[in-house]
Amino acid sequence: EIQFDDQKLNQKKIKVIKLNNLNVIGSNLNFDEPSFVVLSGNNKFAGFSEKRPLLITGPVMIYQNEGEIEFENVEITEGIVHKIMNRNISGVVNVNEAEVKINNLLINNSLGEDAINIINSKFKINKIEILNASSDAIDIDYSTGEIGIINCKNIINDCLDTSNSQVDIKSIFATNVKDKIVSSGEKSVVNINLVKSNDSNIGLASKDSSNLFVEEYYFTNVNIPMSAYIKKPEYGAPSIEVNQIISNNNNISALLGIETKYKLPNNININLKRSCEIYEYIYSRLNYCNEIN
Numbered sequence: 001e002i003q004f005d006d007q008k009l010n011q012k013k014i015k016v017i018k019l020n021n022l023n024v025i026g027s028n029l030n031f032d033e034p035s036f037v038v039l040s041g042n043n044k045f046a047g048f049s050e051k052r053p054l055l056i057t058g059p060v061m062i063y064q065n066e067g068e069i070e071f072e073n074v075e076i077t078e079g080i081v082h083k084i085m086n087r088n089i090s091g092v093v094n095v096n097e098a099e100v101k102i103n104n105l106l107i108n109n110s111l112g113e114d115a116i117n118i119i120n121s122k123f124k125i126n127k128i129e130i131l132n133a134s135s136d137a138i139d140i141d142y143s144t145g146e147i148g149i150i151n152c153k154n155i156i157n158d159c160l161d162t163s164n165s166q167v168d169i170k171s172i173f174a175t176n177v178k179d180k181i182v183s184s185g186e187k188s189v190v191n192i193n194l195v196k197s198n199d200s201n202i203g204l205a206s207k208d209s210s211n212l213f214v215e216e217y218y219f220t221n222v223n224i225p226m227s228a229y230i231k232k233p234e235y236g237a238p239s240i241e242v243n244q245i246i247s248n249n250n251n252i253s254a255l256l257g258i259e260t261k262y263k264l265p266n267n268i269n270i271n272l273k274r275s276c277e278i279y280e281y282i283y284s285r286l287n288y289c290n291e292i293n
Contacts, residue, residue: 013033013034014034014035014036014082015033015034015035015036016035016036016038017035017036017037017038018038018040019037019038019039019040019043020039020040020041020043020067021041021042021043022039022041022043022044022045023043023044024044024045024046024054025044025046025047025048025054026047026048026054027047027048027052027053027054027055028054028055028057029045029054029055029056029057030055030056030057030058031056031057031058031059031060032058033058033059034059034060034080034082035058035059035060035061036060036061036063036082036084037060037061037062037063038063038065039062039063039064039065039067039069040064040065040066040067041067041068042067042068042069043064043067043068043069043070044069044070044071044072045069045070045071045072045074046070046071046072046073046074047072047073047074047075048073049073050073050104052073053073053074053075053104053106054073054074054075055075055077056074056075056076056077056079057076057077057078058078058079059078059079059080060076060079060080060092061079061080061081061082061091061092061094061112062076062079062092062093062094063089063094063096064094064095064096064098064100065096065097065098066096066097066098067098067099068098068099068100068101069095069098069099069100069101070100070101070102070103071101071102071103071104071105072101072102072103072104073103073104074104074105074106075105075106075107075108076092076093076105076106076107076108076110077107077108077109078108078109078111079092079093079107079109079110079111079112079115080092080110080111080112081110081111081112081113081114088119089117089119090112090113090114090117090139091110091112091113091114091115091116091117091139092107092110092111092112092114092115092116093107093115093116093117094116094117094119095116095117095118095119095121095123096119096120096121097119097120097121098121099121099122099123100118100121100122100123100124100125100145101123101124101125102123102124102125102126102127102128103125103126103127104126104127105125105127105128105129106128106129106130106131107128107129107130107131107133107137108130108131108132109131109132110130110132110133110134111134112134112135113135113136113139114135114136114137114138114139114161115130115133115136115137115138116128116130116137116138116139117139117140117141118138118139118140118141118143118145119141119142119143120141120142120143121143121145122143122144122145123140123143123144123145123146123147124145124146125145125146125147125148126148126149127148127149127151128147128149128150128151129150129151129152129153130150130151130152130153130155130159131152131153131154132153132154133152133154133155133156133157134156135156135157136155136157136158136159136161137152137155137157137158137159137160138150138152138159138160138161139158139161139162140160140161140162140163140165140167141162141163141164141165142163142164142165143165143167144165144166144167145166145167145168146167146168146169147167147168147169147170148169148170148171149170149171149172149173150169150171150172150173150174151172151173151174152172152173152174152175152177152181153174153175153176154175154176155174155176155177155178155179156178156179157178157179157180158177158179158180158181158182158183159172159174159177159180159181159182160172160181160182160183161180161183161185162183162184162185162186162188162190162210163185163186163187163188164186164187164188165188165189165190166188166189166190167188167189167190167191168191169190169191169192169193170192170193170194171192171193171194171195171196172192172194172195172196172197173196173197174195174196174197174198174200175197175198175199175200176199176200177197177200177201178200178201179201179202180201180202180203180204180205181195181197181200181202181203181204181222182195182203182204182205182212182214183205183207184205184206184207184210184211184212184238185205185206185207185208185210185231186207186208186209186210186232186235187208187209187210187235188210188211188212189210189211190206190210190211190212190213191213192212192213192214192215193214193215193216194214194215194216194217194218195214195216195217195218195219196218196219197218197219197220197222198219198220198221198222199220199221199222200219200221200222200223201222201223201224202222202223202224202227202282203217203219203222203224203225203226204217204225204226204227204240204242205226205227205228206227206228206238206239206240206260207228207229207230207231207232207235207238208230208231208232208235208236208238209235209236209237209238210238210239211238211239212228212238212239212240212241213240213241213242214241214242214243215242215243215244216243216244216246217242217244217245217246218245218246218247219245219247219249220247220248220249221248222247224255224282225245225247225249225252225253225254226240226242226253226254226255226256226264226268227254227255227256227278227282228240228254228255228256228257228260228262229255229256229257229260229275229278229279230257230259230275231275231279233292236259237257237259237260237261238257238260238261239260239261239262240254240256240260240261240262240263240264241262241263241264242263242264242265243265244265245264245265245267245268251269252267252268252269253268253269253270253271254268254269254270254271255271255273255278255281256270256271256272256273256278257272257273257274257275257278258272258273258274258275259275260272274289276288276289276292276293277289
């Protein structure tokens, strides 16, 4: 049974569509009314080519539970997250305990907590692009996989948010990210070859027993280029390592908790503070240090 939050949206207005072993290849798939698509088995959505993608439009939320889902040359526009009481899912696209294959997926103008949420799954992503997200772009929880290219633009919260996951990434390109470009949290291991970012709030963040490694990091107009701290007291110290940093800022600093393990270029100014003080500063939580002591 699927239970919707009546305070958020009238249950009668949401159309529940249950499908399995779906193979959609075409140019348009339009949802005129709020819809929740529940998928099982092996499913594929594909356009004809990168220049002729499958356009999925309207207030739809997609949920793949187990099995396998594949997106190839697909654009999802105006997707929406319906508040569901008995499902821990928060994305326009949601994958739970499944295999995920993505080759050129664009999610634009998503409305909800995440544009895409991958949970307890294995994934292989060639290219994914998130534009104009109302909250997080990519949220990965308890999952393992690799990503070729991530492109984020106009993201209200994080571009990439991980927890208890292992992720290998070739490149991230980010513009106008209001929170963090990379948020590696809760025992995650995140390895990235290249990060290029501009006009964003926080660049790299490693938290709560996580290990974040970046080979090359280029940034312009990023308020806090690097940070690492303990956000949740039940976790231990994070680590952050960046081999090469190039920026238009001649005075580059890293905001690190005193327990952080770090390896950064010699020209970086290391600003060590208590993790709770960093949390207070980043999240505007006055007296947080007093609350946890």
